[in-house]
Amino acid sequence: MVWKITTLASKNLHEVGLLNVDGYYDSLLGFFDKGVEGGFIGPSARKIVISARTATELIQKMEDYIPLHEQVAPSHSWKVEGCNGNL
Template sequence: MEVGSEMRQSRFKSICVFCGSSQGKKSSYQDSAIELGKELLTGETVGELKAVADMHQRKAEMARHSDAFIALPGGYGTLEELLEVITWAQLGIHDKPVGLLNVDGYYNSLLSFIDKAVEEGFISPSARQIIVSAPTPKELVKKLEEYVPCHERVASKSSWEMGQLGYSQTYDISR
């Protein structure tokens, strides 16, 4: 990444980008996606092809191999993947930054909803800090680089990893 006229090394080796399967109605969405690609790519070969059994394994693999997450404007699938990695951060499953590329205010309503949930006591103020948002790729990547987790952990990472290894827990919710 360029800073002034010098290049600096990113703290991220791999960033998982969630995006819509269509380009949307505004050209600014596509333009921002291209700009983000230029901001992230270093000229090295990126990505790999890995067969997985289902969507859950796909998301777990992407999360396991990523150092950060970015959501571009998108639909239900993008929102589902975004909320899952936010929830995992809240639970302490990971401490990776989660960014919203808020192109033309696309995510303003979602951010307002989250702020309302904080105001009403459904999300803690520290958990609100999990989400990093910016209107441009350059600003978002800078904020992600500077991100320091400050939310409380609910579950230990080791308990999550045991669950991923095939162990399961049963909870009695009938009380």
């Protein structure tokens, strides 16, 4: 999942909404936060995952969201030379 956040951010996807009813995703969000602490996820990439406990709150947060970056990871940082698309 850490890879997925970074991948989404590198594709300039600016926000992902997560409806966290009754704290169902608290552990997942904590996992993301640990990824930031450990240096596996950039702080700006972590901010693309917006969570709220109600749909109304989530929609409002997504409407208010302002991207903090243009691109989290430059495309040249994940391209592999000479693999012809096969890994």
